[in-house]
Amino acid sequence: MKIFSAARALALVCCVAIAAHCFGQNVQQELTNFENRVTVKVLPNGLTLIVCERPEAPVFSYFTIVDAGDANDPDGESGLAHMFEHLAFKGTKDIGTTDYEAEKVALAKVETAYAAYDAEYRKRVGQDPEKLKELKAEFDAAEKAANQYVIPNEFTEIAEANGASGLNAETSLDDTQYYWSMPSNRLQLWAYMESDRIANPVPRQFYRERSVVMEERMMRIDSNPIGRMVEQFLATAYVAHPYHRPGVGWESELSQITATEAEAFHRKYYVPSNIVIAVVGDVGPDDLSMLEKYFGAIPAGPPPEPMTTVEPPQTAEKSVIIKEPTQPLYLEGYHRPDYRDPDDAVYDAIQDIFSNGRTSRLYRSLVEQQQIAAEAEGFSGFPGTKYPGLFAFFAVPNAGHTPEEMRTAIHKEIDKLKTTDVTDAELAMFKTRARADLLRGLDDNQGIAEQLAYYQLRYGDWRELFNQLNKIDAVTKADIRRVANKIFVPSNRTYAIVDYQAPPGQSAPAVHGGGR
Numbered sequence: 258m259k260i261f262s263a264a265r266a267l268a269l270v271c272c273v274a275i276a277a278h279c280f281g282q283n284v285q286q287e288l289t290n291f292e293n294r295v296t297v298k299v300l301p302n303g304l305t306l307i308v309c310e311r312p313e314a315p316v317f318s319y320f321t322i323v324d325a326g327d328a329n330d331p332d333g334e335s336g337l338a339h340m341f342e343h344l345a346f347k348g349t350k351d352i353g354t355t356d357y358e359a360e361k362v363a364l365a366k367v368e369t370a371y372a373a374y375d376a377e378y379r380k381r382v383g384q385d386p387e388k389l390k391e392l393k394a395e396f397d398a399a400e401k402a403a404n405q406y407v408i409p410n411e412f413t414e415i416a417e418a419n420g421a422s423g424l425n426a427e428t429s430l431d432d433t434q435y436y437w438s439m440p441s442n443r444l445q446l447w448a449y450m451e452s453d454r455i456a457n458p459v460p461r462q463f464y465r466e467r468s469v470v471m472e473e474r475m476m477r478i479d480s481n482p483i484g485r486m487v488e489q490f491l492a493t494a495y496v497a498h499p500y501h502r503p504g505v506g507w508e509s510e511l512s513q514i515t516a517t518e519a520e521a522f523h524r525k526y527y528v529p530s531n532i533v534i535a536v537v538g539d540v541g542p543d544d545l546s547m548l549e550k551y552f553g554a555i556p557a558g559p560p561p562e563p564m565t566t567v568e569p570p571q572t573a574e575k576s577v578i579i580k581e582p583t584q585p586l587y588l589e590g591y592h593r594p595d596y597r598d599p600d601d602a603v604y605d606a607i608q609d610i611f612s613n614g615r616t617s618r619l620y621r622s623l624v625e626q627q628q629i630a631a632e633a634e635g636f637s638g639f640p641g642t643k644y645p646g647l648f649a650f651f652a653v654p655n656a657g658h659t660p661e662e663m664r665t666a667i668h669k670e671i672d673k674l675k676t677t678d679v680t681d682a683e684l685a686m687f688k689t690r691a692r693a694d695l696l697r698g699l700d701d702n703q704g705i706a707e708q709l710a711y712y713q714l715r716y717g718d719w720r721e722l723f724n725q726l727n728k729i730d731a732v733t734k735a736d737i738r739r740v741a742n743k744i745f746v747p748s749n750r751t752y753a754i755v756d757y758q759a760p761p762g763q764s765a766p767a768v769h770g771g772g773r
Contacts, residue, residue: 287696288723291723292720294309294311295307295709295719296308296542296545297713297719298545300529300549300552300553301553301557302530302553302557303528303529303530303557303560304529304530304532304534304553304555305532305533305534305713305714306534306535306545306548306549306552307534307535307713307719308535308536308537308540308541308542308544308548309535309536309537309538309705309706310542311537311538311539311702311705312539313539314539315441315539316438316439316440316441316702317438317439317440317441317444317447317536317537317539317702318423318436318437318439318537318538318701318703318705318706319436319437319439319447319451319534319535319536319706320434320435320436320534320535320703320707320709320711321434321436321451321455321532321534321710322434322532322534322714323433323434323526323527323531323532324431324432324526324531324533324561324714325338325432325526326338326428326429326431326432326504326641327428327502327504327505327506328430328498328500328502328564328641328643328644329499329526330499330506331518333510334510334514334518335503335506335510336470336474336504336505336507336510336511336514337514337519337522338522338526339470339504339505340463340466340467340470340519341428341458341519341527342426342428342435343470344459344463344466344519345426345435345458346410346413346426347412347458347459347460347461347462347466348408348411348454348459349412349454349456349457349458349459350453350459351457352411352412352415352450352454353407353408353409353411353412353459353461354407354459354461355406355408356406357406357459359406360403360406360407363399363402363403363405364403364460364461364516366399366402366403367396367399367400367403367463367464367516368515368517370392370395370396370400371396371399371464371515372515373392373395373396374389374392374393374396375513377389377392379513400464400465403461404462412450415446415450416447416450419439419440419446420439420440420443421437421439421443421447422437422439423436423438423703424436424437425437428504429504430499430500430504430643431641431642431643431644432643432714435451436703436706438702438703441540444536444547448548449551451534451551451552452551452555455527455552455555456554456555456556458523460516460519460520463515463516463519464516467511470505470506470511471508471511471512473505474503474508478503479508482581482583482584482586482755483586485579486577486579486586486588486753486755487588487753489577489579489753490577490751490752490753491503491640493577493753494571494575494590494592494647494751495568496568496569497566497567497568498567498568498644499564499566500568500640500646524558525561526561528557528558528559528560528561529552529555529556529557529558530557530560531560531561533713534552535705535707535709536548536706537702537703537705537706537709564644568644570592571592571748571750571751572748573748574747574748574750574751574752575750575751575752576751576752577751577752577753577754578754578756579753579755579756580757580758581755581758582758582763583755583757584653584755584757585653585654585659585660585754585755585756585757586653586660586753586755587651587652587654587660587664587667587752588649588650588651588652588753589650589751589752589753590647590648590750591647591744592647592744592749593637593645593646593647593648594645595643595644595645595646596638596642596643600736601728602728602732603732603736603737604637604638604648604740605637605687605691605729606687606732606737607635607637607674607740607741608635608636608637609686609687609690610684610687610737611634611635611650612634612635612636613687613690618673619650619652622669622670623652623666623667627666628655629654629655629658629662630652630653630654630655630658630663631653631654632652633650633652633653633663633667634650635648635649635651635667636651637649643715648745650667652666652667660754660755660756664752671741671745674737674738674741674745675738675741676738678734678735678737678738679737684733684734684737687732688729688730691726691729692729695722695723695725708722709722
């Protein structure tokens with residue numbers, strides 16, 4: 258039996274080695290192909306355009322990435338970056354309005370009325386209820402007057418009427434992204450619309466949209482046990498850096514941010530030098546002059562100053578214990594450096610070995626063999642990667658099992674990683690999967706646009722997308738043990754437990770979470 262197992266392991270390693278060689282050839286060939294098809298142009302205003310020719314079909318996809326996310330929200334204004342993502346679909350001076358000049362005057366009155374109402378509302382002493390009611394009525398009337406000029410959803414409807422699909426946007430802690438796909442004969446229309454909303458956004462219906470985002474917060478955090486746990490976990494793991502704030506914002510701050518503050522955020526962060534746009538598909542260098550015409554017209558501005566806050570080293574284990582009538586949960590995290598760290602690929606290897614599918618260590622141990630967890634995984638780059646983040650572990654106990662059991666089982670797997678080399682097959686499979694994932698991410702226009710824009714923004718050269726494979730190939734067993742011993746130590750750990758607690762009047766089950 259031992260001979261058979263060894264033979265199988267040897268065959269697996271050989272297959273992986275052959276696959277790795279083939280993937281290596283494919284990746285080098287892909288890089289050469291891309292270099293022949295990609296054009297990068299930094300416009301005089303600082304905006305970076307990337308055009309990748311892929312004329313197989315008469316369509317194109319684009320990806321705009323703004324180097325500003327939730328972590329850039331000003332103090333006291335959390336949720337602002339996410340709010341601006343919503344405003345981007347409200348239109349511009351030319352789209353979404355019947356009469357912008359009149360609307361502009363009306364929106365100014367909305368801000369004046371809101372400022373008066375907000376000043377009275379925030380009074381901690383001497384608030385006049387009757388005056389507050391009167392100011393609220395004046396604000397409501399001003400909003401109603403401004404709304405008469407709004408053409409709802411016109412920006413989205415124009416795009417979709419011209420064949421746009423997958424129209425969406427996302428805000429992370431690190432950046433904000435906008436993207437869709439479209440027929441290539443509508444490239445000029447897209448360039449006009451995208452450049453217009455970067456240069457000339459209008460915060461119309463701002464306070465209505467703020468209410469929508471507050472509902473989003475309620476669904477994602479306030480009414481979600483995992484959301485509540487993650488919010489408290491990050492607020493504990495970070496004491497200084499903005500990663501300690503929820504991306505959607507604290508309720509008290511989100512409920513009071515203003516359109517005036519949103520415009521200030523736009524002026525600071527939506528400057529051309531802070532934006533990269535990649536266009537992939539039935540486009541070519543000949544289209545660059547047209548793209549330059551639209552995107553080059555966006556007014557330049559000073560680059561935002563870099564963030565100076567650095568999270569201090571953690572020197573003691575920290576914990577969050579939540580007791581409520583819900584599914585028990587376990588989460589723990591360890592501080593790690595940002596994406597520029599020389600060991601970044603080593604963290605990717607550890608994530609792959611712990612969590613990539615049913616053959617991963619955590620799944621085999623906690624879910625399959627011990628059958629104590631319904632889900633168990635480890636993941637790097639949480640909650641972001643631009644700044645030093647966390648390597649985290651998450652587990653959902655099966656019925657009759659506790660978060661403490663998850664904690665113990667996860668720590669056993671971590672200790673194995675620190676004391677025993679990973680196998681040849683595990684390391685080889687990580688490298689093969691990494692290559693395969695890269696190539697799969699280049700299967701379609703949208704995936705290519707996203708990767709080109711992201712790597713150009715973060716590294717200053719899209720080719721780093723392919724150069725990452727050299728770093729992956731260089732990862733050794735010794736690297737994995739070294740990083741595990743450096744990072745996975747109790748003093749660098751924060752953990753959170755959701756421990757079942759029966760509602761008043763109900764008895765607790767015989768076994769529940771074991772928070773201490």
